[in-house]
Amino acid sequence: MSTLAASPTREESGTGRPRGPRRVRLQQLLAAGTLVLIFLAFSIASPSIFPTWGNIVTILYSTVVIGLLALGATFVITTAGIDLSVGTGMALCAVMSGMFIVNWGIPVPLGIVLAILFGGLIGLINGVSVAILDLPPFIATLAMMMVASGLALVISGAAPIYFEDPSYMGFSTGTIIPSIPNAVLVLALAAVIAAVLMSRTLLGRYATAIGSHQEAAELAGVAVRKWLMIVYIVGGLFTGLAGVMISARLGSAQPATGMGYELDAIAAVVIGGTSLSGGRGTIVGTVIGALIISVLTNGLQILSILQEWQDVLLGAVILVAVFIDRLRRRAERTA
Amino acid sequence: MTDPQRAPDPEDELLLEVRGAVKTFPGVRALSDMRLDLRAGEVLALVGENGAGKSTLMKVLTGVHRPDTGEFRYLGRPLRVSGPLDAARQGLAIIHQELNLIPALTVAQNIFLRRENPAAGLFTRPRDLESRTKDLLERLGMDLDPSARAEDLTVAQQQMVEIAKALSFDARVLVMDEPTAALNETEAGALHTLIRDFVTPRTGVVFISHRMEELRGLADRVQVIRDGDYVDDFPMAGATLDEVVTKMVGRPVTTGRARAPRDAQSDREDRPVLLSVEHLRSEPLVRDVSFELREGEILGFAGLMGAGRTETARALIGSLPRQGGEVRLRGRPVAFRSPAQAARAGIGYLPEDRKRLGLMLESSVLANMELSSLGSRFQRAGLVRRADARRAAEEQASALRIRTPHLEQPIKNLSGGNQQKAVIGRWLMRESDVLIFDEPTRGIDVGAKEEIHSLLEDLAAQGRSLIVISSELPEVLRLAHRVVVMAEGRVAGVLDAGDADPESVMRLAAVEEAPGHPRAADPDPAPERGRTDASATTEGHR
Numbered sequence: 001m002s003t004l005a006a007s008p009t010r011e012e013s014g015t016g017r018p019r020g021p022r023r024v025r026l027q028q029l030l031a032a033g034t035l036v037l038i039f040l041a042f043s044i045a046s047p048s049i050f051p052t053w054g055n056i057v058t059i060l061y062s063t064v065v066i067g068l069l070a071l072g073a074t075f076v077i078t079t080a081g082i083d084l085s086v087g088t089g090m091a092l093c094a095v096m097s098g099m100f101i102v103n104w105g106i107p108v109p110l111g112i113v114l115a116i117l118f119g120g121l122i123g124l125i126n127g128v129s130v131a132i133l134d135l136p137p138f139i140a141t142l143a144m145m146m147v148a149s150g151l152a153l154v155i156s157g158a159a160p161i162y163f164e165d166p167s168y169m170g171f172s173t174g175t176i177i178p179s180i181p182n183a184v185l186v187l188a189l190a191a192v193i194a195a196v197l198m199s200r201t202l203l204g205r206y207a208t209a210i211g212s213h214q215e216a217a218e219l220a221g222v223a224v225r226k227w228l229m230i231v232y233i234v235g236g237l238f239t240g241l242a243g244v245m246i247s248a249r250l251g252s253a254q255p256a257t258g259m260g261y262e263l264d265a266i267a268a269v270v271i272g273g274t275s276l277s278g279g280r281g282t283i284v285g286t287v288i289g290a291l292i293i294s295v296l297t298n299g300l301q302i303l304s305i306l307q308e309w310q311d312v313l314l315g316a317v318i319l320v321a322v323f324i325d326r327l328r329r330r331a332e333r334t335a
Numbered sequence: 336m337t338d339p340q341r342a343p344d345p346e347d348e349l350l351l352e353v354r355g356a357v358k359t360f361p362g363v364r365a366l367s368d369m370r371l372d373l374r375a376g377e378v379l380a381l382v383g384e385n386g387a388g389k390s391t392l393m394k395v396l397t398g399v400h401r402p403d404t405g406e407f408r409y410l411g412r413p414l415r416v417s418g419p420l421d422a423a424r425q426g427l428a429i430i431h432q433e434l435n436l437i438p439a440l441t442v443a444q445n446i447f448l449r450r451e452n453p454a455a456g457l458f459t460r461p462r463d464l465e466s467r468t469k470d471l472l473e474r475l476g477m478d479l480d481p482s483a484r485a486e487d488l489t490v491a492q493q494q495m496v497e498i499a500k501a502l503s504f505d506a507r508v509l510v511m512d513e514p515t516a517a518l519n520e521t522e523a524g525a526l527h528t529l530i531r532d533f534v535t536p537r538t539g540v541v542f543i544s545h546r547m548e549e550l551r552g553l554a555d556r557v558q559v560i561r562d563g564d565y566v567d568d569f570p571m572a573g574a575t576l577d578e579v580v581t582k583m584v585g586r587p588v589t590t591g592r593a594r595a596p597r598d599a600q601s602d603r604e605d606r607p608v609l610l611s612v613e614h615l616r617s618e619p620l621v622r623d624v625s626f627e628l629r630e631g632e633i634l635g636f637a638g639l640m641g642a643g644r645t646e647t648a649r650a651l652i653g654s655l656p657r658q659g660g661e662v663r664l665r666g667r668p669v670a671f672r673s674p675a676q677a678a679r680a681g682i683g684y685l686p687e688d689r690k691r692l693g694l695m696l697e698s699s700v701l702a703n704m705e706l707s708s709l710g711s712r713f714q715r716a717g718l719v720r721r722a723d724a725r726r727a728a729e730e731q732a733s734a735l736r737i738r739t740p741h742l743e744q745p746i747k748n749l750s751g752g753n754q755q756k757a758v759i760g761r762w763l764m765r766e767s768d769v770l771i772f773d774e775p776t777r778g779i780d781v782g783a784k785e786e787i788h789s790l791l792e793d794l795a796a797q798g799r800s801l802i803v804i805s806s807e808l809p810e811v812l813r814l815a816h817r818v819v820v821m822a823e824g825r826v827a828g829v830l831d832a833g834d835a836d837p838e839s840v841m842r843l844a845a846v847e848e849a850p851g852h853p854r855a856a857d858p859d860p861a862p863e864r865g866r867t868d869a870s871a872t873t874e875g876h877r
Binding site for chain 1: 654673674675677678679683684686691692693694695696697698702706707709710714717718719721761765
């Protein structure tokens with residue numbers, strides 16, 4: 001080992017220096033490799049349908065909702081927290097979007113913004129529970145999951161709200177760029193924003209620090225409560241956006257849906273290499289994780305494999321992904 | 336006590352014999368040709384810098400690691416152990432540096448873990464367990480409640496439980512890895528008594544320590560190891576500490592008081608008061624604390640464990656609730672509600688337990704160093720200026736001589752001394768005026784300790800104000816311009832450096848017996864305040 005003083009060239013050259021934490025990149029490579037492998041396997045099994053442009057767009061399109069939820073969940077999970085309310089929260093935001101636009105006649109763009117902000121409000125309440133009231137995130141967001149599920153039904157009168165303005169659906173199904181649905185662009189843009197937030201802003205740095213060691217971060221002068229609140233609010237904003245996108249896709253707000261999406265989102269995050277124990281978050285990984293889930297679902301459908309077996313396979317993928325991550329970390333520890 | 340040339344005297348029976356031990360980990364040769372002899376009836380001090388191979392040697396002895404090659408003999412027979420419990424059953428007991436008690440279990444349950452019931456069965460008999468524990472603790476002269484939960488004990492008390500556990504096996508050989516690192520002088524003294532009581536003509540002790548001062552009174556023989564290799568062994572009597580340290584680090588070092596006489600004392604009194612604390616209260620451990628910190632001053636905080644020194648610092652920076660008192664920074668009253676606010680005002684706190692409170696162990700050196708200054712110095716338009724932060728961290732790392740191949744290295748791979756320097760660098764990057772160091776050199780080898788000491792002196796010379804909390808009296812005496820001695824949550828006295836010596840400090844500190852302090856080794860219970868065991872115990876339980 002050399003002292004830094006002895007190698008001043010490092011500062012000048014700036015090359016050859018490892019970019020992110022090594023293990024995050026490794027897990028991303030692994031996840032990306034898995035994605036490619038699965039894609040190749042389906043392409044071989046179903047060469048005429050699976051690897052076509054049309055089907056790839058379908059896959060991307062079906063990634064949008066889970067992808068958005070997973071992006072928000074990445075921040076929460078990076079702080080060693082969890083947000084179980086994103087699924088039903090999304091349904092509630094969809095219902096609110098319907099209330100704003102259909103029932104109250106608020107213009108579509110403003111209605112969309114309000115629905116997203118409503119997601120932020122859900123996040124704020126989660127944040128208060130976790131950061132101020134010191135409730136365990138699992139419990140606080142489990143409660144919010146139930147509250148949101150109930151509220152969505154109460155507010156909508158347990159009936160779907162149908163959107164009439166085509167510009168709302170256009171937000172998801174329209175094509176500003178030919179042959180690519182706007183929803184995919186929204187996801188891409190959201191992913192870029194999330195990536196910048198994670199790696200280039202205090203939010204990402206502090207979320208990582210808090211997740212890696214909350215007490216140490218606090219003693220180092222990080223305003224832990226404040227940043228935890230912000231993290232849950234950010235998660236909520238992504239939930240709100242997902243609520244808009246799912247209702248725009250369906251043309252209606254379905255109050256009884258949403259339950260279960262939170263687990264898919266968490267699965268995407270974990271497959272991507274973000275550690276459930278916190279301190280390690282990767283947006284690129286999360287996007288790949290979400291893609292793996294939708295490629296699997298899509299490919300298995302094309303191969304006419306029963307839904308039940310699809311779930312079994314997805315579960316197995318999660319187990320393997322987390323197990324490989326464990327193996328690698330154990331190897332690192334003994335090294 | 337014995338000639339290094341081993342004589343076949345039955346009194347000199349070899350309890351433990353290690354020859355040519357080699358253990359490699361991927362990329363590291365932890366032991367390269369280690370040897371060790373432990374004779375019956377002796378205390379062998381095993382010394383070496385961090386990373387010299389002490390812990391690896393212990394783990395090989397207890398079967399945690401399997402050695403690559405080497406000959407290991409215990410009580411004259413080849414050593415065969417399958418793990419720590421098996422080793423302990425054979426009478427080879429090891430107390431690790433990190434305490435291994437299970438927090439939710441009681442003292443009794445911890446001591447008899449995995450041997451709860453001699454007549455094997457499904458159900459444990461708690462009362463039986465506790466009475467066996469009570470007998471054991473009484474035999475050892477330890478004042479501990481068998482039914483207290485481990486998480487409610489102080490570090491010193493937990494250490495006692497570990498020792499009781501080791502001795503409950505009727506050990507022939509006791510190996511202790513830095514048992515006094517977390518103890519203050521009085522508690523360490525009590526432990527020494529315990530060790531001396533343990534040593535009989537049929538038992539022996541291997542004692543690993545960084546505290547050079549304590550070895551003289553304790554060890555019969557000292558063995559120095561360096562880089563996984565045996566260096567030398569010699570009787571403790573007649574060896575000077577400088578000699579031992581020189582052999583450890585492989586270059587001459589002076590451990591004595593290197594500082595110039597403090598003729599600048601009167602000069603210092605003219606300096607402005609930067610921080611003044613009056614009647615600070617944060618129950619239960621901080622009752623009434625007042626002191627002043629001047630610019631460019633190192634204020635030492637001495638006291639027994641549980642005296643409230645750490646808690647005073649934490650109440651000051653807002654990580655413990657403050658119930659009363661006034662804090663002024665540059666004359667203006669301040670009341671921090673979180674360390675973040677204190678940091679913004681220019682007060683940095685370096686916690687006592689690096690691994691547990693100071694570091695994000697899984698993160699890189701860079702992430703650890705830049706953490707405190709990202710928000711204040713390296714942010715523009717909401718974006719972190721990563722290149723600037725890295726450059727500042729690199730400058731700080733080279734100024735502090737942090738030994739790491741690059742800053743992306745996970746900080747857990749650094750030695751304790753370099754980890755501590757990284758935490759110091761974190762606060763230097765923040766450019767704080769007041770730095771509170773809580774046990775700055777605990778568990779750090781002598782070489783790095785020297786470096787950190789002179790670093791602290793340089794910081795004070797540059798005009799920063801330092802508070803140094805330390806359980807190592809020599810450290811406080813060496814560094815501090817003035818010494819605040821705390822006892823039971825109050826300031827028992829403030830001594831100028833010229834008047835402070837071990838006796839004067841301990842007289843102020845030892846108002847009452849420390850919690851968990853064994854009766855057997857009680858040096859001199861203060862006569863004016865009768866010992867109140869009840870309060871000592873409850874204090875530990877809070």
